[in-house]
Amino acid sequence: MYDMKALYQAASVEEAVALRLEHPAAQIIAGGSDVLVQMREGKRAGAELISIYGIDALRGVSMEPDGTLRIGSLTSFSHITRDPLIQKYINVLGEAVDQVGGPQIRNIGTIGGNTCNGVTSADSASTLHAWDAVIELTGKNGVRRLPIRDFYIKAGEVDIRAEDGEIQTAVLIPKESYEDCFGHYIKYAMRNAMDIATLGTSVNVRLSADKKTVERARVAFGVAGPVPLRAATAEAMAKGQIVSLELAERFAQAVTADINPRDSWRAAKDFRLHIAVESAKRAFIESVKLAGGEL
Template identity: 65%
Template sequence: MYDIKALYEAENISHAIQLLEEHPDARVIAGGSDILIKIREGKLRQPELVSIYGLDELRGVSVKEGGTLRIGSLTSFSHITKNPLIQKHIPVLGEAVDKVGGPQIRNIGTIGGNTCNGVTSADSASTLFAYDAQVELAGPKGVRTVPVQEFYIKAGTVDLQHGEIETAILIRKDSYEGYAGHYIKYAMRNAMDIATLGCSVNVKLAAGGKHLEDVRIAFGVAGPVPLRCPAAEQAVKGRAAGEETYRLAAEAILQDIHPRDSWRASRAFREHISQVLVKRALAEAVLRAGGEAR
């Protein structure tokens, strides 16, 4: 059923890096919800695998000095959704990953696997973009952090160098404090489906709760990689919350996105849906931030 050449089990992070250096063609496996399917379908033949599943130090959510949230790369979607720190500070991320597959996938799938796949449809991706997240990587040269916008290079390719593994997702305090967000996944089915389009919005309201002090808008499946929307953000930043402001965001969004035709949806349909989603997500984010959608 699974044509695997060899499976090596890492004992710790250093051992995982050593194994990847010793076996340069090996692939990292954690939950296995993606890579095992590729092997079973014959898309990945006789691979060498380095399992990091047993590395508990890569699990869990914590707060570092300065208030930075640290989400271990092996933290499952289910644990992210239920984690008290996530619910308190960035509940929209928990809501986003709760839309991944079904319960079985969410119990075994990890945030690290979701980001390292490099796919634009990953439900976590647009929300991480909207939080200006950073990706922590460990490798033979030590530990480095990469902004999530730079981590995604092209479709299916991320900035993982030889011997490196992703160890955590980092979200700085100034990226989440005072913000409220909303994620909308548009798919052909209500469950167990890949996103046709995903929109995540974060807003910070100015004193009085009527104006948008800051806005971050991100999309998945609107281009080859997840993306931020600077034109739409600038179009509404500083404006009063309300339908006219949301309309301006919808108009500007077409300057930012680059969807394509596929069997799931046409480019024109994705462009239309993006305008609908950004208005809805903005209105809901404003409500969650304590303002009035109007």
């Protein structure tokens, strides 16, 4: 049984905002794959819930006039993986969320819930950071957009202003962030399925027209710090460099300047550093190959 004080159901974004303003302490629930588990464990006993699962306007992937990819916050992982726009422009995101839990979780779990949890191990988080995602929030003051790096405040906390009635309405990927870019995601976990990431690594590159030079490289990690983060030192080092295996090695070694994984029962800090370097190298090589480069 679920110990809850009340459940309110919103049929529109406007109604969700109004309910949020009326019940600022209430927990937003979408698919419920995290919230309901926490309630069964007694962590949210007596909670008020606002369900936004019935707001169909928050589902689906579309392209805005300026080329921005818009992913509604209630879009399920399964939908993202199969969506033609995702497959064409940012297939790595579909591959990343396809590693969340099992089929049942991927059918019910949403991109909004995965990011709003604020956990560094979320499989979507490192890829969204690597692709410069923008989070759209809607509240009483209208729409607010902020880079995903600013959305994550600390472990388990994100910048959603309950006092303004805000809910997350979309995840946006600007055209500049995905155009001519190719990426690869590596999840390291103790099991091949149904496991939380020990480390998540997402890399993408844009190569020159002749496929010999790195015009831009991005690398982001989950579980390499309290929140998902980018390795800016490695990105800056790779820019403008000739594609080679030696560059892949230097790129991978450079990530250690910006990450700070912790010791935990899942893995020691030194082990996480080791797999961060190795996975960055492998993901860089695979990204270059996907972009048409040769190493």
